[in-house]
Amino acid sequence: MRTATARAHPNIALVKYWGKRDEELILPAAGSLSLTLDGFATTTTVSLDPSAAEDRFTLNGAAASPTQSERVTRFVDLVRSRAGSSSPAVVRSRNEAPTGAGLASSASGFAALAVAAATAYGLDLDRADLSRLARRGSGSATRSLVDGLSIWHAGDDAASFAEPIDGPAMSMVIVTVDAAEKAVSSREAMRRTAATSPYYAGWVDSTAHSLREMTTACRAGDFTRVGEITELNALRMHAAIEACEPSIRYLRAGSVAVFDAVEQLRADGIEAYATADAGPNVVVISRPADAAAVAERLGGLGAVRVVGAGPGARLIPEEDCA
Numbered sequence: 001m002r003t004a005t006a007r008a009h010p011n012i013a014l015v016k017y018w019g020k021r022d023e024e025l026i027l028p029a030a031g032s033l034s035l036t037l038d039g040f041a042t043t044t045t046v047s048l049d050p051s052a053a054e055d056r057f058t059l060n061g062a063a064a065s066p067t068q069s070e071r072v073t074r075f076v077d078l079v080r081s082r083a084g085s086s087s088p089a090v091v092r093s094r095n096e097a098p099t100g101a102g103l104a105s106s107a108s109g110f111a112a113l114a115v116a117a118a119t120a121y122g123l124d125l126d127r128a129d130l131s132r133l134a135r136r137g138s139g140s141a142t143r144s145l146v147d148g149l150s151i152w153h154a155g156d157d158a159a160s161f162a163e164p165i166d167g168p169a170m171s172m173v174i175v176t177v178d179a180a181e182k183a184v185s186s187r188e189a190m191r192r193t194a195a196t197s198p199y200y201a202g203w204v205d206s207t208a209h210s211l212r213e214m215t216t217a218c219r220a221g222d223f224t225r226v227g228e229i230t231e232l233n234a235l236r237m238h239a240a241i242e243a244c245e246p247s248i249r250y251l252r253a254g255s256v257a258v259f260d261a262v263e264q265l266r267a268d269g270i271e272a273y274a275t276a277d278a279g280p281n282v283v284v285i286s287r288p289a290d291a292a293a294v295a296e297r298l299g300g301l302g303a304v305r306v307v308g309a310g311p312g313a314r315l316i317p318e319e320d321c322a
Contacts, residue, residue, distance in 0.1 A: 003047040004119035008111035008313035010097060011036040011143045012172060012275065012283045014230040015211045016237045017152065019194045019204060026139045029194075030207040031154040033165065033214050034143045037172065038310030040097035042108035045318070046076075046116040052088040059093050075110065075137040076117055083121035091117075106186070110137030111144035111313040119315060130313070131161040148309035149218060151211075167218035168226060170309075171291035173272075173284040177254035177302040186278040189241055189248050197244040206236060227273030227285055231262075234275040241278070250279050258282040258301050265297060 011034040019029035057064040057072045064072070076089050091113065097105045114134035118125050125133065127145060135142035143150045143162040152162040184192075194200050210233045217225035241248050255276060262274040262284055272286040272294050281302070286294045291306045298304055 002120050002122075003045060003318070004116045005043065005045040005316055005318050006112045006115035006119070006313055007041050007043045007316045008108045008115070008141075008144045009037045009039065009041050009310045010105060010108040011140065011150070013140065013143075013277065014226065014275065014285075015207060015214045015233050016277070017139050018207075018237050018240070018278075019190055019200065020139070021154075023191075025157050025160075026135050027157070027160050028139060028152065028154050029204045031152055031211045032140075032143070032207075033149065033151045033211060033218070034140070035149050035170070035172065036144055036146060036310050036312060037307045039305060039307040040095075040105075040108065040174075042093060042095050042097075042105065042112045043316070044091065044093040044109070044112035044116045046113070046120040047090045047092075048085075048087045048120055049090050050087045052090065055088050055091065057091045057093070060095060071137070072113065075113060078136055079114075079117045079121050079123065079133070083123055085121050087121075089117065089120065106138040107140040107144045108313075110134050110141035113137060114141065114145070115313045115315060127312070128161045128163070131163075132157070134313070135160060144313055146312045151215065165215065165218055166221075168221045168223040169288055170223065170226070170285050171288045172307050173286065173291060173295050173298060174305045174307060175258050175282045175284065175298050175302040176305075177258065177282065178252065178280045179303075182250065182279050184248050189244070189250075189278055192246075192248065193241050193244045195244075197240045199240040199243050203236060203240040207233065223287060224271065227271065230275050230285060231273040238276065251276060252280045254302060255280045255282050258284070258298060261298055261301060265294060270294060270297075 013034040015033040017032040021029045055073045057069045111134045131142045131145040149167040150162040151165045214229045259274045265272045276282045295304045
């Protein structure tokens with residue numbers, strides 16, 4: 001059996017990806033920018049098994065749901081097609097982050113799967129090619145191929161991948177207020193927002209503008225401006241989501257309490273900014289020197305973990321899978 005194992009980390013977008021202009025190729029309506037983390041990894045092993053009747057997928061030691069298995073098989077079909085192979089695969093994956101709770105588990109999951117599957121099936125792909133491939137599983141996975149800060153370009157299939165960008169040093173304080181799987185998936189919420197939210201067109205336009213501003217702020221090492229754009233972009237995304245029909249509300253009372261606490265931190269002289277992906281959990285960015293103080297202040301609002309910039313998806317020896 002030909003086997004490969006890869007590890008990838010989630011990324012948290014500072015300028016969000018929310019909305020596609022091509023569902024099949026997963027091309028974004030606007031570009032985005034994120035930080036790959038050094039925690040909450042996904043480790044995935046892909047083993048080719050020519051004797052099997054079909055693919056098998058286990059997640060966190062248990063058989064995956066039919067929906068999860070279907071997504072993995074569709075992705076592996078893409079790899080098989082490129083490799084000229086028909087061999088089924090056994091896929092074993094383990095998430096350190098809660099699955100489907102708005103902490104980018106799909107990003108780390110498909111980034112790890114892209115690297116492991118491409119290797120197991122014998123594809124020779126560079127980092128940009130792997131980023132394009134991971135995008136086909138989950139749009140945000142394209143950024144988890146990159147170390148630290150990355151920018152995901154909107155464009156056609158060839159141009160839509162992530163690459164590194166310089167920026168200020170920062171830590172992220174993850175506040176998990178609810179680890180349960182969300183009722184409405186990001187994919188479904190994205191479609192509903194694009195189809196029914198009266199704010200969607202404004203969201204796309206403002207995001208393109210935010211990305212230009214964020215790129216300038218990152219290259220200048222301007223932490224304050226990075227934080228301001230990050231918080232505003234997140235609130236705009238959630239406003240567009242909540243305005244869709246029927247409405248989807250990811251932020252809960254506990255989420256809002258974290259945003260309020262971050263505002264109070266700034267008033268008290270500790271510079272921090274809050275963001276949230278499509279879920280109730282909140283990520284707070286701070287300067288590394290302030291991360292411990294931020295975590296201490298937010299400790300009563302949920303499970304808190306401090307993380308920093310981490311590596312892009314990569315192969316690991318199988319003995320490191322424990």
